Amino acid sequence: MAPIPTSRISVFQFEWLTTCMKQGSALRSRAIRLQVLKRLLAIVCTLSPLAAAHADPLPAWNEGDPKRSIVSFVERVTKHGGPDFVPPAERIAVFDNDGTLWAEQPVYFQVAFALDQVKTLAPRHPQWRTEEPFASILKGDVKTALSGGEHAAVQIMAATHAGMTTDEFQHAVRKWLDTARHPRFKQPYTKLVYQPMLELMQYLRANGFRTFIVSGGGIEFMRVWAQEIYGIPPEQVIGSSGKMQYEMRDDRPVLVKLPEVDFVDDGDGKPVGIQKFIGRRPIAAFGNSDGDQQMLQWTAAGDGARLAVLVHHTDDAREWAYDRQSHIGKLDKALDEARAKSWVVVSMKEDWKTVFPP
């Protein structure tokens, strides 16, 4: 058996111990003393052969530059005493969602939800049978429905994402996820997440990172399933949002979703959303389209070691191949900047052993 690389295994424990000891003298509480004791024991325990079993944390990734760059970055920022060391509290990694953590073709999954939701809600709105864009959606003619451009989109979103309480909306999303199937893969949409990215998030968390979603998608839509599917709790999901209003109904308070845009978490909005919700600059960012360019710029421009990664959709057989000409997930300017600045570009075809979970 190879010698145990102590520096890598016990880094996280040592940090905790140091923090606890510093605080211990000031606070002298039982809880702090407990933490110190626990961490001391944890350090001993990391040196045992059981803990040292060394498995590949990213088995769905082929060996290659992207995987090497990611692992090297994580090793550098967690190396205690090293020049690139970053304390755990600042190990923030941000992930775009559509096209980065799950698929986004042939339409954003949230758009699929909205179109299905029009059908679900139609019995309560008989006038929709003759009123566009609803009439076309009900006839199955999405192309005509969406030909109304932004005005049509706003009407669809208002009808399906507003005028209800947050609880009612969450219930509608959950119900849809249980029954809806993706048109190409005939699977629940939540099965179309990328196995290599699930592993990557787990790997980062095991190394003291916190993983956040920073997506143009709806914050309330994603929070319904992000914990179960990605292991990301609601408070680490950032996205676009509509305004909400606090009301009393039958003597009980509710939050009602209004048909007004509050925040668009895309492009220039992503660094703004990061500052607003997290208040610190991430050290790692993952995206797949021009909508992620500013988030990657903002992350990469911080001091110290930084990781900026683009997922490039290059696999028409297992998923889809698209970039500069795509209407969804267009990747053009960000790809040029990635090449100019040596950001990591992941080719789904070359770098991923598997795409979807088995």
Next chain:
Amino acid sequence: MAPIPTSRISVFQFEWLTTCMKQGSALRSRAIRLQVLKRLLAIVCTLSPLAAAHADPLPAWNEGDPKRSIVSFVERVTKHGGPDFVPPAERIAVFDNDGTLWAEQPVYFQVAFALDQVKTLAPRHPQWRTEEPFASILKGDVKTALSGGEHAAVQIMAATHAGMTTDEFQHAVRKWLDTARHPRFKQPYTKLVYQPMLELMQYLRANGFRTFIVSGGGIEFMRVWAQEIYGIPPEQVIGSSGKMQYEMRDDRPVLVKLPEVDFVDDGDGKPVGIQKFIGRRPIAAFGNSDGDQQMLQWTAAGDGARLAVLVHHTDDAREWAYDRQSHIGKLDKALDEARAKSWVVVSMKEDWKTVFPP
């Protein structure tokens, strides 16, 4: 020595162990095995006499109903297998800031910052010597300056909180905190935090809670010092905010603070802010004024055990005494609701042994 109440000491460790074991079979990662091992050892260690030393976690609180209610609540929601048990991830406690965690008289401390900042910035704005509300502030006549009402307030906030990058603003706040002194106590403003509330937050965190600030104050203003003073990291600070804009300056990205209100985190806005930033309903909420009423309603209306607490400023000798008639921190409707609904009302005079840290 009294027998060790195992149920109370090791609750948190047992929860973790169960969670880790459940996940262990699915994930089989080294990190998870490590966690299981660490927690096992931690349980053993909580049973040792060292760990069992039983100190009062709230020494700055007098014995009385408020202290008993708080401790009883914490014991109930952490009692594994009990009817009121709440998993750690859902143990969210929210705190108003001004008047709840630190003092707010004779003016909100952020207003004191803004007024001082006008003086600091005056050399760069010679026109302020003749332009209201700045001319009066520079002459030391705050009353005349603020007689311009909302328009004057907006001008002061725009001049001191916008037109600069987020980094520049943080720097300005830090510099002010280092030098400014409170007019009555002649202390740095960050010394005017409430010792009983510091203990309470520490006690909650030691019991697996996460503590969030939900304040009408500025989110960027509070994030500068909340970690150091309260142990609350930036991502757990929610407050009022101005809009921001992403820009490139000399090829480096910056976030510029704009003179436009983005979100007012007060009154009805507090439950909205909680849903927007946290995405889950807290189980405990602490406030001191009518601006906190809806936050307490929203928290108290959830299922299961809930704790809603008002700090009542009743101590003119050690701090201030004010409620229904006060222009700052007015406590009127919320006090009536607290009495009608048996929320906990803390009297600073009766219930706090000390007010400020020694």
